[in-house]
Amino acid sequence: MSSSQALFPFTSIVGQEDMKRALLLNIIDPGIGGVLIRGEKGTAKSTAVRSLVQILPEREVMKNCIFRCEYARPEKACSSCNERLASGEEIDSINVPMVVVELPLSATEDRVAGTLDIEYALKTGKKRFEPGILAQANGNILYIDEVNLLDDHLVDLLLDSAAMGVNYVEREGVSFSHPSRFILIGTMNPEEGDLRPQLLDRFGLSVDVEGEADIEDKIEIIKRRLTFDRDPERYVNDCQPDMNALRKKIAHAKNIINQIALDDDAINIVVKLTTHFGITGHRADITLMKAARANAALEGRIEVTLEDLRIVSALVLSHRMKRRPFEGLCLDADELEKCLQVG
Amino acid sequence: MFTGGLDIVSSYPFSAIYGSEEAKNALLCALINPSIRSVLIVGPSGTAKTILSRSVSGYLSGRRVINIPLNVTEEQLFGGLDFQATLESGIIKEMPGLLGRSDGNIVYIDDANLIDSRLLTSLLDAIFKGEIILEREGISSRRPCSTLLIATMNLEEAELNDCVMDRFDLCAHMTSHDEHDAREEILRRNMLFYRNPLNFKEHYSNEDTNIVGRINRARQLLPHILLDDEALQLITELCAEAGAEGHRAGITMAHASIALAALDERGEVNLRDVENAAKICLSHRWNSDLTTPPINDQGDDHRDLEYVKGNEDSNNDNPEGDNSPNHEIEFEPDLDNPKTDPIDDILFEIGATFEVIDYLSNHNIRKITRSRKGKRSLVESDDSSGRYVRPRVPGGTPRDVAFDATIRAAAPYQTRRDRNGLMIVIEEQDIREKVRERRCGYTILFLVDASGSLGVRRRMAAVKGAVFSMLQDSYVQRDHIGLMAFRRDSAEMILPPTRSAEYAYQRLDDLPTGGKTPLATALITASEFMNIYSRAHPGEKCSIVLVTDGRANVPMSEGSDANEEVLKIAENITTPRVKWVVIDTESGRVKLGNASRLADKLGADIFLLDELSADNISKGIRSALECM
Numbered sequence: 001m002s003s004s005q006a007l008f009p010f011t012s013i014v015g016q017e018d019m020k021r022a023l024l025l026n027i028i029d030p031g032i033g034g035v036l037i038r039g040e041k042g043t044a045k046s047t048a049v050r051s052l053v054q055i056l057p058e059r060e061v062m063k064n065c066i067f068r069c070e071y072a073r074p075e076k077a078c079s080s081c082n083e084r085l086a087s088g089e090e091i092d093s094i095n096v097p098m099v100v101v102e103l104p105l106s107a108t109e110d111r112v113a114g115t116l117d118i119e120y121a122l123k124t125g126k127k128r129f130e131p132g133i134l135a136q137a138n139g140n141i142l143y144i145d146e147v148n149l150l151d152d153h154l155v156d157l158l159l160d161s162a163a164m165g166v167n168y169v170e171r172e173g174v175s176f177s178h179p180s181r182f183i184l185i186g187t188m189n190p191e192e193g194d195l196r197p198q199l200l201d202r203f204g205l206s207v208d209v210e211g212e213a214d215i216e217d218k219i220e221i222i223k224r225r226l227t228f229d230r231d232p233e234r235y236v237n238d239c240q241p242d243m244n245a246l247r248k249k250i251a252h253a254k255n256i257i258n259q260i261a262l263d264d265d266a267i268n269i270v271v272k273l274t275t276h277f278g279i280t281g282h283r284a285d286i287t288l289m290k291a292a293r294a295n296a297a298l299e300g301r302i303e304v305t306l307e308d309l310r311i312v313s314a315l316v317l318s319h320r321m322k323r324r325p326f327e328g329l330c331l332d333a334d335e336l337e338k339c340l341q342v343g
Numbered sequence: 344m345f346t347g348g349l350d351i352v353s354s355y356p357f358s359a360i361y362g363s364e365e366a367k368n369a370l371l372c373a374l375i376n377p378s379i380r381s382v383l384i385v386g387p388s389g390t391a392k393t394i395l396s397r398s399v400s401g402y403l404s405g406r407r408v409i410n411i412p413l414n415v416t417e418e419q420l421f422g423g424l425d426f427q428a429t430l431e432s433g434i435i436k437e438m439p440g441l442l443g444r445s446d447g448n449i450v451y452i453d454d455a456n457l458i459d460s461r462l463l464t465s466l467l468d469a470i471f472k473g474e475i476i477l478e479r480e481g482i483s484s485r486r487p488c489s490t491l492l493i494a495t496m497n498l499e500e501a502e503l504n505d506c507v508m509d510r511f512d513l514c515a516h517m518t519s520h521d522e523h524d525a526r527e528e529i530l531r532r533n534m535l536f537y538r539n540p541l542n543f544k545e546h547y548s549n550e551d552t553n554i555v556g557r558i559n560r561a562r563q564l565l566p567h568i569l570l571d572d573e574a575l576q577l578i579t580e581l582c583a584e585a586g587a588e589g590h591r592a593g594i595t596m597a598h599a600s601i602a603l604a605a606l607d608e609r610g611e612v613n614l615r616d617v618e619n620a621a622k623i624c625l626s627h628r629w630n631s632d633l634t635t636p637p638i639n640d641q642g643d644d645h646r647d648l649e650y651v652k653g654n655e656d657s658n659n660d661n662p663e664g665d666n667s668p669n670h671e672i673e674f675e676p677d678l679d680n681p682k683t684d685p686i687d688d689i690l691f692e693i694g695a696t697f698e699v700i701d702y703l704s705n706h707n708i709r710k711i712t713r714s715r716k717g718k719r720s721l722v723e724s725d726d727s728s729g730r731y732v733r734p735r736v737p738g739g740t741p742r743d744v745a746f747d748a749t750i751r752a753a754a755p756y757q758t759r760r761d762r763n764g765l766m767i768v769i770e771e772q773d774i775r776e777k778v779r780e781r782r783c784g785y786t787i788l789f790l791v792d793a794s795g796s797l798g799v800r801r802r803m804a805a806v807k808g809a810v811f812s813m814l815q816d817s818y819v820q821r822d823h824i825g826l827m828a829f830r831r832d833s834a835e836m837i838l839p840p841t842r843s844a845e846y847a848y849q850r851l852d853d854l855p856t857g858g859k860t861p862l863a864t865a866l867i868t869a870s871e872f873m874n875i876y877s878r879a880h881p882g883e884k885c886s887i888v889l890v891t892d893g894r895a896n897v898p899m900s901e902g903s904d905a906n907e908e909v910l911k912i913a914e915n916i917t918t919p920r921v922k923w924v925v926i927d928t929e930s931g932r933v934k935l936g937n938a939s940r941l942a943d944k945l946g947a948d949i950f951l952l953d954e955l956s957a958d959n960i961s962k963g964i965r966s967a968l969e970c971m
Contacts (some may be wrong), residue, residue, distance in 0.1 A: 021945065023447070031537065041470065062424065075352075109730060109731060110731075113414065116746065116747050118746045121426070121746070121750055122750070122765075122767050123432070123766055124424070124766055125427060125430040125757075125767055126427050127426070127427050148842075151729070153414065153729060153730040156413045156454070156457050156730075157413070157414060159413075159453075159454060159457075160412055160453060163393055163453055164351070164393075164410065164453070166410075168410045168411075168412035168934075169412065170411070170412050170414075170415040170416070170419040170420070170441055171412075171414060171415060171416045171419055171437075171731065171747075172416065172419075172731070172745075172746070172747035173418075173419075173423075173426065173747040173750070173751070175419060175441065177410075177767065190843060190848060191841075191843060192841070192842075192843070193841055193842030193843045194842055194843050198388060198454070198497055201388045201389065258538065261536065262534055262538070263889055265536075267527050267530055267531055268527065270530060271523055271526040271527045271530060272523070275521065275523055275526065280387055280389070280519040280521070281387055281388050281389020281390055281519045282389050282391070282519060282520070282526070282529050282530070282533070283388065283389035284389070285526060285529070285530040285533075286530060286533045286876075287533070289530060289534055290534075290537070307419060318375060335849035
């Protein structure tokens, strides 16, 4: 994404703590599986997602690889990296910033998945794969605004990639695959329709955002926005210390998350929660545990506490509750507390 | 050449997957016995279907697992012309498809219910025959294809129709393990794997090695396994009981029984093998017209085998010590047959609501597939949206050029054309265009009579129940649902077509009843709305479902007879792209039959609310739509 236009700083967004936390947790552990943000228009959903780019960490990737394969995991690398490695080449690493890649609703299938490079074929008579959005998204954030309005066949593509971490292209004369691991972030206005159940389940976390109700907060929002609009560059500059601090916090969390040991009490409570709320399938259990760990790391701890589980429960469970679409999505706070009692 | 492998690499070890014996058995049978060529794994999301399928790749099976992406095109799957090679040599060269390249290995489809069904049928056909026959783009060829197909499918979305289901040799179910201890263990294993995959794999490598040993021994034993008449008899009986048509079920069951005996390193098939084979061979072949399968919701590990008849000793053979009373068959209510529906009578009260909730939370594959089949039809898209399925020769000016097919069409002629320095010269007759398909959506506008004449509470509850059933159906099917009500002196759009079942439900719930019946106004308002809507949404199948007793009492022009007026308007309404369905809510001894006259004028199908349960109404509408 171009950064020529200044973005409203992430750290300057008033309130929306759940949304901000859900985004941060995913940056710390991309294995959580993304965030679905539900809410009406004008609740800073898109602003928050787009502004992530200012605080995203750098990634260490293979040099000269168009898919920017992760340097530390050669076993997950693309075929050309594999060939280079197999031929004995020592690939250097390079640090690149993580970015937000947007998938517009109007995107066509060939642009999303990639396709035959027509120009190359006509010029040379040879086949070549032209990478699409799923290639750009590898190692980055894939953002879909109004994800509930995305065409079904594009959703299918995403489901495939999200499940495998690989984009398999087998069409228009090309047969190709490349790594495509991304943090899926979707925003939607629930009034415009529900999300397909299979896609809903793919999102690790979900948050419902509402406009800030507090008058003082509302005033603060307007004030900040006005200051920003008057001189965006200066405003962003003024926020640099906050953003640097947050960047450091994320980096620290990423460093320590692997030191968190598996904790039987935490496992017990996670299962109590998912059993109590009648969640089928095991994805919720795993996501809950990952999210709790990421939350502990974000707070600079290397053990998971009840507080971590309390904070992430609603994020993980609310969209996975029994599929009774007419009852709304909410988690009973009292019931949650009961499950959080140890023993 | 610049290509990437389509192979799926195993990561999570087969033996580390908790429980799931049924699915594991199915996969092992297929790995042991080459006569078994396709396995379908069914289950809700998050039950390790994909993980299990991937785990057979490489070490476990000694074969590659090649992924078939959902958006695969025909020539990529089955083969077509290789333009690069054709250009270089000047003669037509074939490019083998993904299937041809996977001979001797395994192909895998995730979410098989979402792939183009024509493609899936051809794929199953080629796999069954063991041969790919190609007749296209100037190529005529036959290639061997001894490939195993593993497919998974989620129950939450579209389903496969029965004929496609039957083509799968085996079908296994995976369920979520809801017991606390099992859940803890699954979570623990997953987190250990997540933190350190290499250590984790190392930990399970012995067990995986054991399984590989068992598979190899079983393969050698396979030709020597005895299948005696008693076992054969049981197989035939079970197939007959299941109403499984044709011989495919019986043959597959024999193959699976033999594989299971070999896996156990026994010289002959015992009744237990047949029982286990029945679980994976018959579940997808039950004929609902004959009977419904006995189902135990406890999960696959304890699925009772009470339907195994003719063997009084089977309880003794059963190591799980199943103490259930004699071989009684427990029938689930048959949704296709209203006579056996036990909730029929209470539906008009609060039953409709109850039925829907019960239905939604039920993850029972057999019930769902049998009662709601083949809905998500695909239609050809007439703009450039949708999935590119195949190229064709354009009828007029091509709008959406299929470059790949065009280049392939042009390739063979290049040596004879004056290329003027270009690599490829394309002439008009080479041009191909893309045929795109998109899932066809339904938009259903419910036009509900909320007047006093319908005000009998019992009626309104039933009406709401019917609409409700459609709403929950639309949640799964992604239909658009709109709600318009008419009462007092106007028709009011309560909810414009939306995919949000949640909102539709709220509005329906709040819909008040009472006042007069401005039916004529309602007809005009609704048809005007839907005419505009259907023009704006050309891909959608649109319909208006009019729920009324047909007794109008508010004429549009003063002094005229309201009912006469309605009929006249109904006759003159033109809604070219909209299908009408009338649901007659008239009750009581004296019936005026207004609704049926109205339906006649509208050219609509009519259903009597009296005769139909809420569930049957929604199905009736659906089947009427299917016939459009």
